[in-house]
Amino acid sequence: MKFIKYLLCCTLLLIGGCSSPKTENKKLNILCPSGAPSLALTSIYGDHNVTIVEGTDLLIAELSKKDSEYDLIVAPINLGGKLIATNQTDYRLDSIITWGNLYLVGTSQEALNEQGEIALFGQGAVPEKIYNAANVDTALTANYYNAGNYVQAQLLSGQNKVGLLAEPLATATIAKAKSEGIELQVLMDLQQAYADAKGTEYGYPQAAIFAKDSKTVEEVTKKIQEYCDGGFSGIDGYLDTIGVDTLKLPSKEITLKSLDKQNIKYKKAKEVTNDITTFLKEFNIDFDNSMLLNE
Secondary structure (H helix, E strand, C coil): HHHHHHHHHHHHHHHHHHHHHHHHHCCCCEEECCCCCCCCCCCCCCCEEEEEECCHHHHHHHCCCCCCCCCCEEEEEHHHHHHHHHHCCCEEEEEEECCCEEEEEEEEHHHHHHCCCCEEECCCCHHHHHHCCCCCCCCCEEECCCCHHHHHHHHHCCCCCCEECCCCCCHHHHHHHHCCCCCEEEEEEEEHHHHHHHHHCCCCCCEEEEEHHHHHHHHHHHHHHHHHHCCCCCHHHHHHHHHHHHHHHCHHHHHCCCCCHHHHEEEHHHHCHHHHHHHHHCCCCCCCHHCCCCC
């Protein structure tokens, strides 16, 4: 009888030992917009099913689904925050992975005091709100274009001496201008100007991680945090393996050169509620702790 009990115990231990790795190594389904947010995921890209998309249509659709296949969705915090506030999603806010990456680019600081137009984009959206909140001291008149690439064209053609660009397009524009004999430079960091005006610590939160269950995503979010806090160790190789085209980014050289100014910083949402509250007010969204994951 003792021998039979011993065999049963051994069998149970073997079954447990075989089944546990499957739980630990479960591949998560992750949805992420292109650009800076996708860079935060490069270290875990090969370990999980990561889908990179352009635009917000699919992000909104999946956040709103009751039965979405995605365990983790990266989306603009104002977008996810609005859906939570209006009870249109079961996802909750876990963390912030990117902060603002908007910059004024131009020929010189003096150009801000000249007569003419400043080329902007994002009217009615985040770029306009941040530009207005930053209280930019300029004599230039605001003129909005449909997208950042139109602003780039205005700067490269000389039609405008100052324009608003997001990274990595800002770095790419400065490099392209130089190759064409045009000198452009970053004139203002709008994140810092916004932080100074609003009294926030990190500027404004941009892309956030939303999930339904903290236990499901805690391992992957920990890896993302370690990667970001560790200075993106190995990112050069990850970009080679994944490909900048897959991430919908410009060249590897431009991506790496602009990395610091893309403001990829992982912060748990509960640690930066002042920054979140201040930013969501720009969209008439009242933040409270019920928006946080498992709070």
